[in-house]
Amino acid sequence: MPRGLPRAGALQSLRLSAALVPPWAPHTLPGRDLLRGRPLLAGLESRYGGRPVLVRGRRGPALLVLSRRDALRVLTEERDVYVAGMEAGLEACMEERPFGLPADVLRPAFIEIARAEAAELTSGVVDFARLDARWQRVARRCVYGDGAAGDEELTRLLTGLARAGRRRARRRRELLSGRYDARILDHLRRAEPGSLAGLIAETHGEAESRGLMQAAYWLMGLGVVSAALMQTLALLSTHPAHRKAARADPEHLRACLREALRLWPPVPALSRVTAAETHWYGATLPAGTPVLVPLAVHQRSARLPxxxxxxxEIWLNGTAADEWWARPGCDAVHLTLAVGTAFLAAVLREAKPKPIGRLLSPHRPIPNAVNPxxxxxxxxxxxxKPGRS
Incomplete structure (x- = not known):
């Protein structure tokens, strides 16, 4: 076992595991309080001067990173050494460049798809089920083309896979994975122009298994944003000044979406796995060691006013630019934000959201957890106005 690093005891490790999302399951459940571990982490940081801590896990020790300096080392300075684990599917898509595919050329087509689907949300009551159904159509059409727009079973299989992974139901996961892969291959082979599947087909030297992985990651990365879209719409309904600014300025609307992602990140813990031996404060960690950065806790740190x-406004006036967790993302992140912003803009262009209930009152602190x-x-x-098109 490595020496020279503080170690959390058995009880402390259990408490951390219950409070934080572990490295092998980076996705959170709806409505889960992502900040339950904040007092624990603050205590560890104070006790050990910000040094990372080894935490006991079901798959062996994991390194819990606490300081800005160490987080930057893991996420930016040594990217070839600290790699996203294959089990962190969404993170691999959203945080890493997804196999170098030039997907940004599809931005205009994706934005038009988002606008068309959002047109169904401009009247009546919009809840998460209704918004999510439209957004999942956006995700399927962007990734596989119009022929996948109504393939709700594809999305259900993906949800089932995520649930089986959280419960470590290996046999169930293998069964669903086989059905999911077969369905993906059918859509990939159709290779509709203007879709990611079409772009994959045009990319020379792409093995079928590689294309399968790219498409699966993209569908996961796009699909999970629906919660943030619903949360943004709800926040704008209770903050009329920001709603007015967002309707007039796409950059302000993008900032509102980024703010919802900060408050309730879909990937609350960034996880990496060491691809080689690494040295930390005099200790040597073997290759294959999980490294965990509790992103949600840093984004809602008590030190932030x-x-x-x-x-x-923090995304517009340079305030967020000084924070390591707000660093510019890869092309996949920018494209997803652009499509999500276009989706919301199309809704706001035709209608104003009015709040139902007081879950996100502007007169109270934003809650740690909100179930969409x-x-x-x-x-x-x-x-x-008359004469206005």
Whole structure:
């Protein structure tokens, strides 16, 4: 076992495991409080001066990174040594460049798809189920083309795979994976122009298994953003000044979406696995050691004056640029944000969201956890001025 690093005891490790999302299961459950581990982490940081701590896990020790300096080392300075684990599917898609595929050429087509699907959300009551159904159509059409728009079974299989992974139901996961892969291959072989599947088909030297992985990661990465879209819509319904600014300025709307992702990140813990021996404060960690950066805790750190506020301005005035967790993302992140912003803009262009309930009141701190399924807004059609198209 490595020496020279502080180690969490058995009880402390259990408490951390219960409070944090472990490296082998980076996706959170809806409504889970991502900040339960904040007092534990603050205590560890104070006790050990910010040094990383070895935590006991079911698959052996994992390194829990606490300081900004060490987080930057893992996430930016030694990217060939600290690699995203294959089990961190969404993170591999959203945090790493997904196999170098030039997907940004599809941005105009993806934005048009988002606008078309969002047109169904401009009247009546919009809840998460309704919004998610439209957004999953966006994801399927972007990745596989219009022929996959109505393939709801594909999305259900992906949800089942994620659930089986969280429960470590290996046999169930293998069964679902086989059905999921077969369905993906059917859509990939259709290779519709203007879709990611079409782009994969045009890319020379792509093995079928590699294309399968790219498409699966993209569908996962796009699909999971629906919670943030619902949360953004709900936040705008209770913050009229930001709603007005977002309707007038796409950059402000993008900032609102990024703020929802900061407050309730879909990947609350960034995980890496060491690809080679690494040296930490005099200790040597073998290759294959999980490294965990508790992103959600850093993004809602008590030292941030805006920690528990809805503050889109931090993405516009340079405040967030000083934070390591807000560093510019890869092309996949930018493309996903662009499509999500276009989706919201299409809704706001035609209607104003009005709050139903007081779950996200502007007069109270933003809660640590919000289950998107509890959010609802009423869309009221906007009146157009005469002569305005």
């Amino acid at each position: 805006y920690a528990d506020s809805f503050a889109p 399924a509890r959010l609802r807004v009423r869309m009221r059609q906007t009146r157009r």
